[in-house]
Amino acid sequence: MLKRVIPVLLIHQGLLYKGRQFKELKYVGDPINAVKIFNKKEVDEIAVIDIDASKSGSEPNYKQIREIAGEAFMPMSYGGGIKNITQVQKVIDQGVEKVILSSVALTNLNFVTETAKKIGSSSTVVCLDVKKKLFGGYDVYIINATKKLNVNFENLIRDIETAGAGEIIINSIDRDGTMEGYDLNLLKKVNSSVNIPVVALGGAGKTEDLKAALETGASAAAAGSMFVFHGVHRAVLITYPKIEVLEEFI
């Protein structure tokens, strides 16, 4: 199986935005247009996350998910606001390959098990937003990094695997939007703790960062800012590394 490089598209009020450490949201463009560009760039996979749906408690926007999935000539995962198994099935029915569970699943791992039973482990992805503790170790946050969970990080990732998740996205809140590189120690720790594919997220700014993340054992390197911003002033420009460059390390 080939390793993957995944652009992450954040949806806020129906449009694409990207922030830094979960703040300072900046308008990036129209999701359909972005997907069309990523089609041309032959992207391995895209992840679409609605950042309003989990905060406001609203239903996923099925119509928009269907439009984006129909436009995507590559596999797509969707996350945001998925709270029960009916919603999981409805999201899959829109033509999405995988669902990304987060806030609700992390407080109730049975939901992960239930989802894996319904749509299969390989379509069940769990995303963790983690933050470095002051004196070592990591905390896990939910609801757009606003609420800290009272759990042991390493136990939790093992429990997620046991619960039946087919893939785990590890997002570093500290690195989010900084474009200064992934938290490689965090990735190494996760890769040595679980056997399911690990997707690195948070901090990628250049292709060397993607390479470094994959070298920790991660199956995929995902990024937001790197694929939508250009230069120090963060000018909006949708990009993706050239296939020839990626083929050297995937």
Added chain:
Amino acid sequence: MIAILDFGVGNVISIHKMLKYLGIQSAITHDVNEIDHASHIILPGIGSFDVCMSKLKSAEFYPQLNRWILDEKKWILGICAGMQMLLEGSDEGEMPGLGWIAGRVHRFDFNNKEVRPRVPHMGWNYVHPSKSDILLQGLEKPKFYFTHSYYCLPSDPDQASSFTDYGFRFVSSVHKGNIFGVQFHPEKSHKYGMKLFENFHNLIQHA
């Protein structure tokens, strides 16, 4: 015109969009009259074998399928479970398949094996064309997106048109006359899928 069979399974929207992008005329349809006028048919499929087969059998156009494919020799491309349905049956279900290609669908079983890849096989993988391949022509190092737990084993090895390595070498596409099947998802494999659809569409010129 390519008729994308609409019987409630498969990612028909992406197939339609990709063909449209390529400038190939297609319709998502279950209308007998419309399919009658098509030169090519795409048989999509996602999900379990019996669910796909029973939905196909309850489609209004189902009784016409043998006429279209076996008598009129319309070109047909089965995708994923749509490929599996071309065979005689599957380990996944009880129902017989369409039986146009001799052979059965088997479950990936890596128990008692040294290398045990995870099932389902999900992600990008290389596809190695065999001599009988037509659809992958013009592609360098073709790779496609897969998501499946079962694989096709045609009785006639000459009908295997490509192979993919996953724990062992399995048949990732089949070809017999006007009948084609691919285990992977061309509609989710950007330029590789586009070329495959183009090759499929261009078959008309050889007819």
